[in-house]
């Protein structure tokens with residue numbers, strides 16, 4: 001996105017800035033298995049992601065599956081969790097059924 005505004009910007013600058021934003025608590029990194037890290041604004045709050053197999057877009061999913069800390073064995077402490085759902089987004093599912 002930054003490159004569309006400033007053509008000469010390089011990736012190192014972008015990642016350095018993202019690191020600063022992350023350290024400052026303004027951005028959070030999002031890890032989708034098998035993909036480079038993505039970043040999003042921290043103010044969105046706790047939520048999860050859905051990755052479409054077809055268009056490879058990642059969508060924000062509101063809400064949470066619930067108290068996942070109850071899944072771990074006794075004595076374990078959960079620090080945080082990330083949930084990524086995989087499948088086909090509405091747009092791609094619609095395009096497929098029309099074709």
Ligand SMILES: [Zn+2]
Pocket residue numbers: 052053054055056057088089090091092093
């Ligand atoms: Zn899709």
Ligand SMILES: [Zn+2]
Pocket residue numbers: 046047048063064065066081083
């Ligand atoms: Zn959650």
